[in-house]
Amino acid sequence: MGVEVVVEGLSKSFGQQQIWQDVTLTLPAGEVSVMLGPSGTGKTVFLKSLIGLIKPERGRVLINGVDMVNSPERRINEIRKMFGVMFQDGALFGSLNLFENVAFPLREHTKKKEHEIRRIVLEKMEMVGLAGAEDKLPGEISGGMRKRAGLARALVLDPEIILCDEPDSGLDPVRTAYLSQLLIDLNAQIDATMLIVTHNIDIASKVPDNMGMLFRRNLVMFGPREMLLTSEEPVVAQFLRGRRRGPIGMSEEKDAATLAAEAASPLPGDEDDEPFRIPRQLRPSPGMPPRKAVARRRERVLSMLHTLPPQAQQAVLESLKYDAGLPAGAPAGQAGQAAAPPQGAQQPQIVPPPGGPLPPQGMQPPGGPAGPAAGGPR
Amino acid sequence: MTAPAPAVPGTGALRETGKLFALAGAVLSGMFKRPFQVRELIEQFWFIASVTILPTALVSIPFGAVIALQVGSLTQQLGAQSFTGAASVLAVIQQASPLIVALLISGAGGSAICADIGSRKIREEIDAMTVMGVSPIQRLIVPRVLACMGVAVLLNGLVSVVGVAGGYFFNVIMQDGTPGAYLASFSALAQLPDLYISEIKALIFGFIAGVVAAHRGLNPRGGPKGVGDAVNQSVVIAFLLLFFVNLVLTAIYLQVVPPKGS
Numbered sequence: 001m002g003v004e005v006v007v008e009g010l011s012k013s014f015g016q017q018q019i020w021q022d023v024t025l026t027l028p029a030g031e032v033s034v035m036l037g038p039s040g041t042g043k044t045v046f047l048k049s050l051i052g053l054i055k056p057e058r059g060r061v062l063i064n065g066v067d068m069v070n071s072p073e074r075r076i077n078e079i080r081k082m083f084g085v086m087f088q089d090g091a092l093f094g095s096l097n098l099f100e101n102v103a104f105p106l107r108e109h110t111k112k113k114e115h116e117i118r119r120i121v122l123e124k125m126e127m128v129g130l131a132g133a134e135d136k137l138p139g140e141i142s143g144g145m146r147k148r149a150g151l152a153r154a155l156v157l158d159p160e161i162i163l164c165d166e167p168d169s170g171l172d173p174v175r176t177a178y179l180s181q182l183l184i185d186l187n188a189q190i191d192a193t194m195l196i197v198t199h200n201i202d203i204a205s206k207v208p209d210n211m212g213m214l215f216r217r218n219l220v221m222f223g224p225r226e227m228l229l230t231s232e233e234p235v236v237a238q239f240l241r242g243r244r245r246g247p248i249g250m251s252e253e254k255d256a257a258t259l260a261a262e263a264a265s266p267l268p269g270d271e272d273d274e275p276f277r278i279p280r281q282l283r284p285s286p287g288m289p290p291r292k293a294v295a296r297r298r299e300r301v302l303s304m305l306h307t308l309p310p311q312a313q314q315a316v317l318e319s320l321k322y323d324a325g326l327p328a329g330a331p332a333g334q335a336g337q338a339a340a341p342p343q344g345a346q347q348p349q350i351v352p353p354p355g356g357p358l359p360p361q362g363m364q365p366p367g368g369p370a371g372p373a374a375g376g377p378r
Numbered sequence: 379m380t381a382p383a384p385a386v387p388g389t390g391a392l393r394e395t396g397k398l399f400a401l402a403g404a405v406l407s408g409m410f411k412r413p414f415q416v417r418e419l420i421e422q423f424w425f426i427a428s429v430t431i432l433p434t435a436l437v438s439i440p441f442g443a444v445i446a447l448q449v450g451s452l453t454q455q456l457g458a459q460s461f462t463g464a465a466s467v468l469a470v471i472q473q474a475s476p477l478i479v480a481l482l483i484s485g486a487g488g489s490a491i492c493a494d495i496g497s498r499k500i501r502e503e504i505d506a507m508t509v510m511g512v513s514p515i516q517r518l519i520v521p522r523v524l525a526c527m528g529v530a531v532l533l534n535g536l537v538s539v540v541g542v543a544g545g546y547f548f549n550v551i552m553q554d555g556t557p558g559a560y561l562a563s564f565s566a567l568a569q570l571p572d573l574y575i576s577e578i579k580a581l582i583f584g585f586i587a588g589v590v591a592a593h594r595g596l597n598p599r600g601g602p603k604g605v606g607d608a609v610n611q612s613v614v615i616a617f618l619l620l621f622f623v624n625l626v627l628t629a630i631y632l633q634v635v636p637p638k639g640s
Contacts (some may be wrong), residue, residue: 052511080511091502138638150506 001292002030002160002193003064003082005050009236010059013044016219019045023059025222028300030293032187032194034204034238036215036228038248043197046087046214047163050195051083052076057083062177063161065209073211078121080111084154084192086164090146092138092153098310100126102153109157124152128182148179155186161193168200176200180207180282201240206282209297214240215248224301226310226315229278242290278315280322314378379465389615397597401515402589422525426487427532433503434533435540441478442541443548445469450553462549463560464567470541472631477624478541479533480583483526483552484616489592491522493610494597496605505597506608512544514596523588530584533554538576540638543577582627584622590616 004026019042027033048054050061052068061068064078092101102121105229106112112120125131128148138146147167154162163185168176180203187194205210205225213224215235221228228236238246245262247254254262280321298320305313323351344358446466483633493519498504547556548612594612598604 052503053508077511080509083509085506085509087502087506089502091506093496093503093506094501108510108512114474153506314609 003193004029005161006060006062006191007050008060008062010046010049010056010061012042012049012054015136020214020217020219022185022220023214025219026292027195028192028210028297030187030191031095031209031297032183032293033210033222034206034225035195035197035212036199036204037215038239039199041214041216043199043214044165047085047108047165047197049193050163051080051085054204064359081157082160084159084162086147086151086154086167087160088165088169089137089143090150092149093196094138094145095353097135097137098141098149102148102156103303105153105157113311120151120156125149127155127177127186128152129258137209144172144175147171151182152222155190158190162195164194164196164198166198166261167196168198168199170201176202181205181285184282184291185284185288188288191292197237197375201242205279209281210291215239221259224297224304224312224316225281226278226319230309230311230315232309232311234285278319281319298323390395394597398593399588401519401593401596402585404515405520405523405589405592408516409524411516411517415517418518419524419571422491423475423528425490426483426525426529428443429486429490430479430482430533431536432476433486434537436484438475438476438519438537438540439544442466442470442544445541447553448550450549450555452555453518454553459555459639460559461563461567462555463546463563464560466549467542467564467568469571470545471538472572472579473624475534475537475541476530476576476579476583477620479530479585480579480620481617483530483584484532484587484591484620485613487529488587488616489530489609489613490508491526491588492595492609493521493605495519495592496598496608497602499596499598500601501607517598519588519592522592523585526588526591527581527584530580530587534577534580538573567638571635575627575635579624579627582623586619587616588621591620 005025008024009025012019013021023046035043035046045054050068051055052061052071056069059069061083063079066075068076068079092098095106096104101122102124103117106117106120122131122134123133128151130145130148131153133141133145133149138149141149145168151164167179167183171179183194183196184207186192196207197201200288208225210223211225211228213220213228213236220233220235221231227239231237235247238248247259249258301316302320306317308316440589446462449465450459450462450467453459453564496519501537504518507514507517546557546560549560591612594608594615595605598608
């Protein structure tokens with residue numbers, strides 16, 4: 001089982017530029033969490049602070065009782081062996097082929113025999129869909145393959161904490177969907193604590209158990225996915241819908257005058273203001289063990305239910321009801337289980353097109369611009 | 379990183395100097411830690427040797443000749459032709475040889491090391507290695523610095539021989555010097571400690587060239603352009619340091635070791 005990561009009052013600045021301050025959150029053991037945030041809000045810096053690559057000025061990051069910020073390098077290095085980190089561009093060693101890259105942590109930290117190393121490496125490469133590419137050099141493969149190879153390398157020591165830095169950047173939507181599924185399957189298999197840093201809404205809404213968002217040098221909120229997905233907080237709402245209207249501007253944040261002008265003017269015709277539809281969370285693929293984190297999370301979320309806002313409470317209860325409706329013990333009913341995941345997978349796909357409120361909104365844009373255009377000449 | 383506004387001018391340079399010394403310390407202590415990267419050391423040793431041997435030999439011939447010619451004409455005016463050999467040997471072994479070696483190690487080997495480490499840094503390879511609990515200093519930098527030092531010491535021997543031979547050739551053939559007197563005067567002024575200091579200098583210069591290259595490589599500023607700048611800086615900084623350290627070492631040597639015959 002994964003371990004809990006406790007972050008307390010973390011602040012980091014480069015020179016006079018404050019990146020974020022007083023970030024406090026707990027990544028629950030074995031659960032998948034996502035850290036959202038517009039570009040340039042220090043998501044990657046946050047991720048690197050968790051592993052002790054970047055030293056924040058204040059605060060602590062506690063993993064198994066070791067503070068990753070202030071401890072001596074020797075103790076930090078011990079804890080680092082529990083981590084698997086997938087860097088933005090894979091961060092493969094350019095001089096080694098993929099096999100040697102994935103085998104690197106094994107050769108460094110274990111005394112395994114060559115055939116055993118070979119077995120583990122091939123297994124992990126198969127897992128990320130890179131079987132047959134062992135002899136390629138990192139320079140000879142596409143960005144998506146490099147990312148997946150980086151993931152395979154991160155997995156090779158069976159980590160208890162997995163950190164993914166923008167797993168989606170440079171991937172097409174289909175590959176992103178596969179990668180999302182892969183991350184969930186991984187979590188089901190090794191029950192590791194996972195943190196994904198991203199600004200991809202698709203990953204953020206379907207993969208994690210918990211979500212957080214960084215903006216304006218602060219952690220806006222962190223909690224169960226339902227809490228953010230139903231949130232009325234302007235920043236979160238704007239970000240999840242990918243709208244222009246809201247506190248997030250092109251460069252960083254909008255000033256008060258712009259915001260006031262925006263609030264006064266009507267919504268641009270091409271932007272909807274519907275409540276965000278919460279997609280179902282991804283479930284492990286058929287044949288995978290059930291995620292142990294789900295039960296733990298249910299307990300945890302129910303115990304904190306009264307602290308959540310009403311819409312979030314409702315969403316939590318709904319998703320729990322949905323989960324209960326499906327056969328919970330995957331290995332119990334083979335037939336039921338085989339039938340259930342497609343249903344779960346199809347639901348988000350089918351719902352948007354016929355689902356009530358969305359299509360009319362989608363229809364509006366053609367009508368919207370027509371209105372003002374017609375109004376102009378009058 | 380932007381420098382804090384109220385910073386006193388020069389603190390940036392001091393900070394970098396501090397980091398350089400910290401890295402030098404880490405490299406020194408890393409040399410005695412297991413596991414030792416034998417393979418990486420051999421690869422780097424071979425690489426640095428292969429890029430430096432030929433240019434060093436080619437530089438050292440004319441350099442030995444210039445010293446021999448200059449010293450030869452000077453001693454002739456002073457009427458001390460019999461000491462020509464000794465003087466040119468001292469100049470070549472003590473000063474010219476370690477410096478030529480250091481300049482070439484730093485220029486050919488150091489710049490390659492800096493570019494290599496720098497590009498690994500911006501591709502996050504160094505971070506990835508650190509995260510895997512493998513010290514990049516132990517794994518990448520120590521073998522490179524050791525290779526620089528080893529190649530420097532061996533090359534120093536080569537340059538000394540080639541330089542002295544070149545001096546002999548030019549003095550005897552071009553200036554009609556007496557071969558016997560040239561050789562005999564070696565032992566009149568030169569002594570074994572001159573050879574020792576020469577090798578010690580080469581060793582230290584190799585260390586400096588390696589550490590400076592690694593330091594600049596580990597701290598490139600933003601992107602591929604930063605790596606180019608870092609290579610440039612590493613060579614310039616290494617040159618400055620080499621000449622300064624050479625001055626200090628020479629001064630100490632002249633104070634500590636009494637000249638022969640006095």
